[in-house]
Amino acid sequence: MNAIDNKWIGKRTIRPDGADKVTGRAGYSADHSMPGMIWGRVLRSPHPHAVIRGIDTSKAEALPGVKAVVTAKDIVNFPLDKSVMLGIQDMRWMCRNVMAREKTLFHGHPVAAVAAISEEVAEAACKLIEVDYEVLPHVIEIEDAIKPDAPILHDFVRHEGKPSNIATTMVNKLGDVDAGFAQADLIIERSFTTRPVHQGYIEPHACTVSYAADGRVTIWSSSQGQFMVRAMTSLLTGIPQSNIRAIPAEIGGGFGAKTIIYLEPVAVMLAKKSGRPVKMVMSRDEVFRATGPTSGSMSTVKIGVKKDGSIVAAQGTFYLQAGGLPGSPLRGPVGCSFSPYNIENVLSVGYDVVSNRSKVAAYRAPGAPLGAYATECVLDEIAEALGMDKLELRLKNTAKPGGKTVYGATLGAITFKETVEAIKNHPHYTAPLDKNPSKGVVRGRGVASGFWFNAGGESSAQLNITEDGNVNVTTGHPDVGGSRASIANVTAELLGIDHSRISVLIGDTSSIGFSNLTGGSRVTFASAMVVTQSAEKVIGQLKERAAKIWKIDPEAVIWDNGEARPAGPNAGQFPPLTLKDLAAKANEMGGPIGAGVQLNTTGADPGFATHCVDVEVDVDLGIVRVLRYTAAQDVGRALHPDYVEGQIQGGVVQGIGWALSEEYLYNAKGQLDNASFLDYRMPVCSDVPMIEPIMLEIPNPKHPQGVRGVGEAPIVPPLAAIANAIHDALGKRFYSLPMSPPKVLAVIDG
Amino acid sequence: MAKLHVTTTINGEPTEFLCDPSQSMLDVLRNTLGLTGSKEGCGTGDCGSCSITLDGRLTCSCLVLAAEVGGREITTIEGMAQGDELHPLQQKFLEMAALQCGICTPGVLMAARALLEKNPDPTETEVRFWLAGNLCRCTGYDKIVRAVLETAAEMRSAA
Numbered sequence: 001m002n003a004i005d006n007k008w009i010g011k012r013t014i015r016p017d018g019a020d021k022v023t024g025r026a027g028y029s030a031d032h033s034m035p036g037m038i039w040g041r042v043l044r045s046p047h048p049h050a051v052i053r054g055i056d057t058s059k060a061e062a063l064p065g066v067k068a069v070v071t072a073k074d075i076v077n078f079p080l081d082k083s084v085m086l087g088i089q090d091m092r093w094m095c096r097n098v099m100a101r102e103k104t105l106f107h108g109h110p111v112a113a114v115a116a117i118s119e120e121v122a123e124a125a126c127k128l129i130e131v132d133y134e135v136l137p138h139v140i141e142i143e144d145a146i147k148p149d150a151p152i153l154h155d156f157v158r159h160e161g162k163p164s165n166i167a168t169t170m171v172n173k174l175g176d177v178d179a180g181f182a183q184a185d186l187i188i189e190r191s192f193t194t195r196p197v198h199q200g201y202i203e204p205h206a207c208t209v210s211y212a213a214d215g216r217v218t219i220w221s222s223s224q225g226q227f228m229v230r231a232m233t234s235l236l237t238g239i240p241q242s243n244i245r246a247i248p249a250e251i252g253g254g255f256g257a258k259t260i261i262y263l264e265p266v267a268v269m270l271a272k273k274s275g276r277p278v279k280m281v282m283s284r285d286e287v288f289r290a291t292g293p294t295s296g297s298m299s300t301v302k303i304g305v306k307k308d309g310s311i312v313a314a315q316g317t318f319y320l321q322a323g324g325l326p327g328s329p330l331r332g333p334v335g336c337s338f339s340p341y342n343i344e345n346v347l348s349v350g351y352d353v354v355s356n357r358s359k360v361a362a363y364r365a366p367g368a369p370l371g372a373y374a375t376e377c378v379l380d381e382i383a384e385a386l387g388m389d390k391l392e393l394r395l396k397n398t399a400k401p402g403g404k405t406v407y408g409a410t411l412g413a414i415t416f417k418e419t420v421e422a423i424k425n426h427p428h429y430t431a432p433l434d435k436n437p438s439k440g441v442v443r444g445r446g447v448a449s450g451f452w453f454n455a456g457g458e459s460s461a462q463l464n465i466t467e468d469g470n471v472n473v474t475t476g477h478p479d480v481g482g483s484r485a486s487i488a489n490v491t492a493e494l495l496g497i498d499h500s501r502i503s504v505l506i507g508d509t510s511s512i513g514f515s516n517l518t519g520g521s522r523v524t525f526a527s528a529m530v531v532t533q534s535a536e537k538v539i540g541q542l543k544e545r546a547a548k549i550w551k552i553d554p555e556a557v558i559w560d561n562g563e564a565r566p567a568g569p570n571a572g573q574f575p576p577l578t579l580k581d582l583a584a585k586a587n588e589m590g591g592p593i594g595a596g597v598q599l600n601t602t603g604a605d606p607g608f609a610t611h612c613v614d615v616e617v618d619v620d621l622g623i624v625r626v627l628r629y630t631a632a633q634d635v636g637r638a639l640h641p642d643y644v645e646g647q648i649q650g651g652v653v654q655g656i657g658w659a660l661s662e663e664y665l666y667n668a669k670g671q672l673d674n675a676s677f678l679d680y681r682m683p684v685c686s687d688v689p690m691i692e693p694i695m696l697e698i699p700n701p702k703h704p705q706g707v708r709g710v711g712e713a714p715i716v717p718p719l720a721a722i723a724n725a726i727h728d729a730l731g732k733r734f735y736s737l738p739m740s741p742p743k744v745l746a747v748i749d750g
Numbered sequence: 751m752a753k754l755h756v757t758t759t760i761n762g763e764p765t766e767f768l769c770d771p772s773q774s775m776l777d778v779l780r781n782t783l784g785l786t787g788s789k790e791g792c793g794t795g796d797c798g799s800c801s802i803t804l805d806g807r808l809t810c811s812c813l814v815l816a817a818e819v820g821g822r823e824i825t826t827i828e829g830m831a832q833g834d835e836l837h838p839l840q841q842k843f844l845e846m847a848a849l850q851c852g853i854c855t856p857g858v859l860m861a862a863r864a865l866l867e868k869n870p871d872p873t874e875t876e877v878r879f880w881l882a883g884n885l886c887r888c889t890g891y892d893k894i895v896r897a898v899l900e901t902a903a904e905m906r907s908a909a
Contacts, residue, residue, distance in 0.1 A: 012845075012847065014844045014845065015844070015847070017852075018843075018844040018849075019836070019844070021849055021852030021855055022836065022840040022843050022844060022849070022852075022855055022856075022859060023787070023827065023828070023830070023831050023836070023840065024785075024786070024787015024788070024826070024827035024828050024830075024856045025787065026852055027786075028789065028853060030780075030786075030789075030790065031780075031786040033781075199887075200885075200887045201851070201853075201887055202789070202791040202797055202799055202851075202853045202854050202885055202886070202887055203789070203791065203851070203853045204790070204791070250851075250852065250853075251851060252789070252791075252851050252852070252853025252854075253850075253851045253853060253887050253888055254851075255887070281790075283793060284791065284792040284793060284794065284796075284797075480850070480851055480888075481850035481851060481888055482847065482850060485847075642846070642847030642893070643847060643850070645847075645892075645893075646847060646850050646888070646889055646890075646893060649889060649890035649892045649893070650850065650887070650888045650889050650890045651890075652890055653889075653890030653891065654887070654890075676792065676794055676796060677791075677792050677794070677796035677797050677885060678794065678796045682885060682887065683891075684881075684882040684883075684884075684885065685877075685878045685879075685881040685882050685884070685886075685891045685894070685895065686875075686878040686879045686881075686882040687882075688890065688891060690892050690895070690896075691890050691892050
């Protein structure tokens with residue numbers, strides 16, 4: 001689609017949900033209450049690893065004000081020997097994550113829950129629950145968990161025939177790496193570690209649930225998918241989906257972690273037992289202790305090149321922390337690490353390692369940043385060893401359309417090369433950098449690239465014309481960062497009407513067709529597709545109505561700029577009929593006007609990004625400051641440029657936190673020592689500069705507006721880009737994140 | 751323990767409520783008075799989502815005991831717009847897309863307003879340090895800082 005032709009697509013319109021969000025009126029998950037509502041609290045394990053021999057809830061139940069107590073007995077048990085999948089989630093693990101069953105697997109693991117007339121009474125009742133624990137030795141770090149004598153978390157997990165904490169192995173292969181490395185003039189192999197980092201959404205998990213006397217359940221909660229909430233709650237409570245209505249509250253950030261649930265099934269069972277609506281809200285401490293961070297990792301990457309810089313072979317081994325139950329995002333590093341490049345011989349292996357930490361959850365481009373960190377740091381060393389410009393090395397090896405990836409896909413119309421060239425030609429990359437501006441301060445510049453699969457999948461939309469000729473569009477996707485604004489722009493463009501006449505809504509599970517999660521950079525891609533097809537159907541109906549009024553063939557009617565007109569002089573002479581005119585005559589001419597589309601969308605080709613960063617290192621304090629950051633990405637078509645830029649800027653700053661300051665710190669007892677925003681250090685406003693996005697708009701030929709997924713790719717390059725910039729400043733390499741002041745000082749002094 | 755009776759002023763309205771001695775002002779705003787615009791991101795004064803002004807001074811309402819506010823003036827996000835007329839900061843945040851999920855937005859707006867009342871011509875660095883007590887995980891702060899600087903410039907030229 002040609003940008004010049006667009007009246008609304010690509011415009012920085014005001015988002016439909018904006019006024020509510022700047023005035024405090026928008027309803028997030030904890031903002032909903034009900035008459036007669038009581039409060040639920042969770043009792044959590046004080047031990048990182050223990051057998052639950054018994055739970056006595058009688059004293060808690062006897063406390064005045066307590067209305068219900070729930071344990072694992074009240075949650076559906078999925079036996080360990082049979083996998084039951086919902087998307088990528090295994091219900092064996094989910095049922096044990098929402099409520100510990102045989103064992104507690106991490107400090108903070110839920111073991112029981114209480115509903116009472118106030119949070120204080122519920123909290124007091126939790127303390128009266130007597131749990132008989134048999135405390136077991138625990139293991140936290142990957143290197144310890146994979147040792148032969150490590151405490152084993154799960155008897156049923158076997159690796160190479162023996163009990164192990166390695167739950168899964170994923171192998172992706174292309175060509176023959178041994179033959180490839182044999183041709184190499186230079187081989188560099190390095191090992192890296194990263195720490196688990198939390199998604200850090202500001203809204204803690206919360207829900208309000210009602211259970212009616214006829215067994216019908218209503219759930220108000222925020223998530224990245226109300227249909228996921230319904231399906232998972234149904235599986236874990238045994239209540240059929242048709243009896244559950246999941247209403248999506250506004251979501252206060254998710255970044256992947258709200259693609260699973262923690263509280264909803266527990267609240268449903270408390271509501272069922274008590275006969276009262278139940279509200280549950282996690283504290284920040286609980287969010288840190290018991291909801292998923294993303295995996296920490298141990299990686300080794302080996303890359304072989306010819307003298308001219310062409311890569312002949314690459315090998316990656318990625319150990320990822322799963323937490324107490326299996327399921328780390330192996331696909332991210334295994335599939336993404338080498339995919340920006342045209343490499344004939346690749347071996348990429350991932351290991352899913354369980355240990356006594358909270359179960360990981362998805363985090364923006366799940367797993368991909370860990371892999372890119374290792375790969376892009378090794379490429380930096382290769383460029384240095386060859387005396388080559390770092391971007392030239394990447395340009396020499398960019399993946400090509402039609403190329404085969406290690407994860408099996410054949411690449412479509414990809415545009416990685418363009419992102420590298422955009423940085424190469426940008427005034428940031430070409431500007432001179434004063435590397436020694438003052439005593440005790442050194443500066444450096446780094447670059448790195450990144451890849452994300454992107455995704456299509458199931459989406460539904462319904463577009464209705466109101467009786468007064470305006471428009472309601474409903475989709476099934478929670479709006480995490482402005483997707484309603486993009487849908488309003490697309491609808492206004494297609495119908496040729498003013499943006500302000502369109503209302504964009506998020507339907508609940510009973511009012512719109514199945515829609516998959518908001519995640520994986522899929523929502524704008526997929527929802528624009530179903531909204532486009534719905535609008536096309538509506539335009540077809542409008543043309544038919546006009547044809548009926550004019551008594552001409554519908555083929556002889558065109559829809560142009562919000563009006564039906566005769567296609568040409570041969571069609572007849574009639575004054576145009578507007579949307580309002582046709583809406584006013586809708587019922588006499590055939591009934592209401594509206595259409596819905598439900599699709600399994602395809603054509604979401606991968607996303608690529610290349611970043612450039614300048615840093616300053618205080619060599620006395622070890623503090624690294626980001627001075628300038630430029631991020632180039634092919635976005636296909638920016639339906640609403642502000643929210644595309646926002647995805648890039650937000651992803652980059654999360655990456656800066658991952659690189660420099662964020663980490664989970666466990667003590668010797670296996671307890672998380674920094675479960676607060678004070679001690680878990682996310683970037684604050686004064687830590688970062690402006691982030692300059694370069695949006696390359698090269699339309700995705702498989703999408704009606706040319707959209708390409710945007711949200712994940714920006715968090716993939718920053719870890720390596722910053723590590724490479726620090727090396728440029730100090731002349732020393734770092735192989736471990738975060739590059740926090742103590743570690744920086746250790747490298748400077750070492 | 752018996753509840754305490756507190757008489758105060760919230761967004762210009764005389765207001766009475768009963769609270770427990772241990773209850774935070776945030777809890778009373780959200781769960782007693784139904785003013786849910788102030789958000790609880792942490793409950794420990796680290797995220798700034800519950801920012802209010804107390805006698806004109808910016809504070810985290812999660813760190814204030816409700817029993818302390820008798821006779822004082824509280825402003826919350828619900829008091830920022832005048833009817834359907836948005837405060838210039840609210841309008842600029844919409845125009846410049848300075849929010850994504852929006853959960854931090856009420857607190858950021860309260861903090862930014864307090865800054866501009868104190869310093870109508872802040873530098874970028876001053877904005878960044880003033881807002882360092884308000885965590886935002888979506889935007890990377892870029893559009894927030896721009897919107898505050900732009901609002902300040904417009905308010906100065908209108909004054």
